[in-house]
Ligand SMILES: Nc1ncnc2c1ncn2[C@@H]1O[C@H](COP(=O)(O)OP(=O)(O)OP(=O)(O)O)[C@@H](O)[C@H]1O
């Protein structure tokens with residue numbers, strides 16, 4: 152890190168001391184040791200700069216240093232509790248994290264639904280075994296500075312355990328809500344989710360910013376999907392145009408498990424998604440779907456990595472984007488197939504439509520294969536709306552904007568249809584239409 | 592119904608239509624023939640409103656309105672229909688949804704109530720029977736994976752659904768087997784009335800046995816260089832275009 156930034160390092164170290172002091176009592180646990188390791192890692196590595204290959208097209212570190220008062224790191228912001236979610240109550244189990252703090256009030260009702268939920272803080276006491284085996288075991292603080300910053304300063308988040316052989320009927324939504332007054336908000340939320348053997352669940356992380364406040368949210372979720380479990384994980388990102396959001400998900404899959412991951416993005420100033428999946432047992436399946444439909448000067452970066460460590464696993468990734476106005480997209484998809492991972496099937500595709508000359512996309516597949524008996528493919532395409540198709544529809548009396556809508560819908564439809572939760576499917580669909588002003 | 596006066600149009604500075612004059616009245620059928628590359632499809636596209644062609648001179652009046660400044664969808668809503676020489680495939684757009692949207696947007700433009708599901712279905716069934724198109728084609732994405740003949744049939748099906756005032760059929764007969772040709776021609780004839788008109792672009796006199804034109808025009812090098820009755824089509828079938836080209840080129 153450059154000398155000019157030493158000031159920031161000092162500031163952060165002081166923040167960290169003050170933050171730890173405020174934690175009184177619980178500071179001497181295992182979390183504390185990990186925090187110390189993390190702050191050391193962060194202060195020696197700093198925010199990733201443009202020279203960092205992983206952040207080359209997404210200079211989010213710089214943007215955060217420029218736009219946020221980092222002395223607010225580790226200081227809680229009051230929540231107002233005013234935000235009401237768009238999804239109706241009865242369709243799902245709801246958990247609220249308001250301005251980075253979990254809302255304890257409704258947590259008790261939830262346990263009745265067959266799932267164990269508490270704040271991560273409480274989990275340190277209630278679920279020490281799970282915390283010890285999994286917290287911080289997947290998000291490596293030395294490899295990713297945002298993981299380090301999160302580990303150092305996070306103090307709240309949600310712990311979810313889907314017990315053995317439990318089938319959750321309704322999806323569980325974790326609402327991350329930015330709300331209330333003030334110029335800016337900074338959150339470092341952290342979650343741990345454990346899908347026990349043979350369980351089956353759908354979990355949605357939904358992000359909103361109800362007052363369109365400038366926010367720096369650095370979010371880490373670690374997920375363990377145990378043997379023969381079926382886990383569906385949705386992210387819905389719709390945080391207004393002032394959100395600088397780093398969203399890191401680390402998923403470890405054990406044998407015979409199935410994962411469906413969906414990353415659905417509508418708006419943010421800069422959003423960086425890190426989706427890291429490790430297939431750590433035989434016969435796993437990982438399906439990764441992404442849709443980003445963005446406009447104005449939103450910037451969305453999806454970095455995904457699927458690491459085939461065991462034989463006979465299958466991964467399939469389909470990400471599609473529609474970019475309007477001056478929006479920017481970045482896609483980087485890594486697939487690793489380790490030497491032991493024979494009989495791997497791994498597929499990847501990224502397709503984009505740019506609606507203007509000023510929208511851009513950088514897409515890069517990255518396959519590294521050490522096993523020899525594998526079947527892998529990847530492909531990416533970027534294009535405009537097809538003028539001939541558009542003319543064909545219009546020549547039948549269909550207005551220009553309806554015709555555009557039909558074609559764009561046709562483009563995203565195969566991924567959209569993979570969303571197995573009806574209200575989420577419909578919400579994304581209608582937001583997508585509104586966002587791009589497709590109706591005539 | 593349609594009045595084209597001295598129409599000049601081109602693309603990227605290249606002139607393709609070099610002064611087309613044509614008048615089509617209600618109840619008439621006009622055939623346009625002419626060698627490859629003479630500008631027949633360009634004329635059809637310009638009439639339908641394809642924006643990549645630039646009109647540099649002339650006028651087109653349709654049902655008393657100047658249509659050159661109209662969007663393609665509005666021309667269609669006014670009653671113009673183009674059956675494409677090469678209909679595009681649109682994967683992911685269901686034929687059903689496409690047709691319903693088209694019908695109802697046209698109806699709304701004309702001040703009619705949109706059709707509900709029941710009435711729309713009834714209309715579909717009726718027209719499907721008329722042009723002998725199978726349900727399984729309609730269940731697929733629009734034109735996706737259709738054979739050449741199936742695509743052409745689908746064009747006529749859409750025409751039957753939309754009931755245009757003026758239909759321009761651009762080589763709808765090319766690539767059809769004899770049975771399909773008869774079906775397509777029958778469809779066109781059933782839709783024919785005193786109030787509408789048809790322009791058929793074709794290379795083959797064969798079609799004109801089924802769809803009998805009032806006038807036959809020869810388009811060559813961006814102009815209509817000869818017009819006559821249906822006997823002109825027989826003459827062309829027999830003698831080809833060379834004699835016309837010679838006539839024109841010697842005058843020029
Ligand atoms: N989009 C375009 N770009 C460049 N040239 C074009 C374009 N459209 C038409 N042309 C040219 O204009 C001329 C007329 O083409 P057009 O398709 O109208 O001919 P046509 O009479 O329909 O021929 P055919 O009988 O083969 O269908 C051709 O030389 C063609 O290459």
Ligand SMILES: [Mg+2]
Nearest residue numbers: 631632633676
């Ligand atoms: Mg042609």
